[in-house]
Amino acid sequence: xxxxxxxxxxxxxxxxxxxxxxxxxxxxxxxxxxxxxxxxxxxxxxxxxxxxxxxxxxxxxxxxxxxxxxxxxxxxxxxxxxxxxxxxxxxxxxxxxxxxxxxxxxxxxxxxxxxxxxxxxxxxxxxxxxxxxxxxxxxxxxxxxxxxxxxxxxxxxxxxxxxxxxxxxxxxxxxxxxxxxxxxxxxxxxxxxxxxxxxxxxxxxxxxxxxxxxxxxxxxxxxxxxxxxxxxxxxxxxxxxxxxxxxxxxxxxxxxxxxxxxxxxxxxxxxxxxxxxxxxxxxxxxxxxxxxxxxxxxxxxxxxxxxxxxxxxxxxxxxxxxxxxxxxxxxxxxxxxxxxxxxxxxxxxxxxxxxxxxxxxxxxxxxxxxxxxxxxxxxxxxxxxxxxxxxxxxxxxxxxxxxxxxxxxxxxxxxxxxxxxxxxxxx
Numbered sequence: 001x002x003x004x005x006x007x008x009x010x011x012x013x014x015x016x017x018x019x020x021x022x023x024x025x026x027x028x029x030x031x032x033x034x035x036x037x038x039x040x041x042x043x044x045x046x047x048x049x050x051x052x053x054x055x056x057x058x059x060x061x062x063x064x065x066x067x068x069x070x071x072x073x074x075x076x077x078x079x080x081x082x083x084x085x086x087x088x089x090x091x092x093x094x095x096x097x098x099x100x101x102x103x104x105x106x107x108x109x110x111x112x113x114x115x116x117x118x119x120x121x122x123x124x125x126x127x128x129x130x131x132x133x134x135x136x137x138x139x140x141x142x143x144x145x146x147x148x149x150x151x152x153x154x155x156x157x158x159x160x161x162x163x164x165x166x167x168x169x170x171x172x173x174x175x176x177x178x179x180x181x182x183x184x185x186x187x188x189x190x191x192x193x194x195x196x197x198x199x200x201x202x203x204x205x206x207x208x209x210x211x212x213x214x215x216x217x218x219x220x221x222x223x224x225x226x227x228x229x230x231x232x233x234x235x236x237x238x239x240x241x242x243x244x245x246x247x248x249x250x251x252x253x254x255x256x257x258x259x260x261x262x263x264x265x266x267x268x269x270x271x272x273x274x275x276x277x278x279x280x281x282x283x284x285x286x287x288x289x290x291x292x293x294x295x296x297x298x299x300x301x302x303x304x305x306x307x308x309x310x311x312x313x314x315x316x317x318x319x320x321x322x323x324x325x326x327x328x329x330x331x332x333x334x335x336x337x338x339x340x341x342x343x344x345x346x347x348x349x350x351x352x353x354x355x356x357x358x359x360x361x362x363x364x365x366x367x368x369x370x371x372x373x374x375x376x377x378x379x380x381x382x383x384x385x386x387x388x389x390x391x392x393x394x395x396x397x398x399x400x401x402x403x404x405x406x407x408x409x410x411x412x413x414x415x416x417x418x419x420x421x422x423x424x425x426x427x
Contacts (some may be wrong), residue, residue: 021115028177113232118179201250205219219246223247244284245298245305252275261406336367337373383414388418392415
């Protein structure tokens with residue numbers, strides 16, 4: 001039974017969004033809930049039958065067929081379709097003409113990708129809030145459950161469920177469609193999609209709190225959806241730049257935590273554990289992002305990640321180049337977090353004293369008051385200039401801020417180190 005369960009879970013993650021998108025295309029966005037229920041019911045039936053009857057030769061095609069039959073039955077029972085019932089049933093039946101189902105039929109596979117792409121763009125419609133767009137993208141395109149979404153954003157399941165219900169009601173009331181926006185609106189919608197995907201990736205790459213530092217599933221889904229956009233006619237250089245950035249950062253995930261789940265700093269990571277396939281993917285998309293004159297924030301961040309990836313070991317990182325790139329990034333996005341990251345690089349190039357001077361103005365920034373990274377950076381720099389007592393105070397203050405449990409364990413270890421060095425200096 002375990003094999004069947006694992007396969008269903010895999011298909012749920014990789015096929016659910018495509019099937020929901022396909023059914024939504026036929027039923028109409030107002031009935032997206034019905035499409036989701038049909039796919040969910042098909043997956044439940046797979047869990048109930050496959051362990052006993054065996055896994056079909058084409059599992060994805062089986063789900064595709066069963067979900068369509070469930071939808072047909074639901075449409076016939078639902079009186080709200082009215083006079084449209086026969087036409088929608090006919091459309092659903094025609095949609096089943098490729099009986100083999102995905103991914104055996106290349107034309108159908110391409111149609112599914114197109115429907116999924118349109119679904120993502122609908123989830124990121126400007127009529128919806130970013131929070132709603134993220135939740136919908138994860139649920140409808142990513143195949144995430146309400147529980148998983150709630151866990152990812154440390155929210156109550158009921159609150160997430162209500163957010164999804166409100167968003168679907170907005171889709172229905174505003175009569176949103178799966179049609180792609182007009183050309184004059186497309187650029188803004190692409191930016192909204194990229195914003196959602198990057199937020200999703202960052203939440204997986206470094207969780208704000210909770211037991212795990214990394215949520216690989218969030219990173220993988222953001223990268224998959226990003227590639228879906230990048231490999232479509234809607235791709236723009238900044239899309240390839242974001243995919244490059246996510247792929248290069250995701251390549252480091254296996255080395256970011258140790259066997260105990262504890263944080264491993266970049267300079268201490270075993271580069272042999274970096275994913276060479278993702279690095280190659282990152283450089284491929286980075287090359288594609290160079291088309292034209294556009295230079296976005298994603299371009300600069302991808303260039304920084306590429307500079308790290310090119311280094312053979314921590315001692316060969318080209319820190320002056322990275323500092324120059326951070327100067328460019330700060331000009332595009334003068335945020336305090338970017339300034340903090342730049343200050344860390346200043347320390348690599350000009351020394352800890354210069355870095356402390358660079359972060360001094362940031363300590364007065366209200367947006368960073370509860371940001372443990374700022375205090376952790378200050379603590380590390382103070383250790384480097386042999387001021388362990390002040391470093392201990394900084395690490396203690398960082399521990400009072402919200403952070404994930406692996407980060408908390410890391411900060412606790414640094415605090416103990418600083419306290420030990422401070423005690424030695426008093427002897």
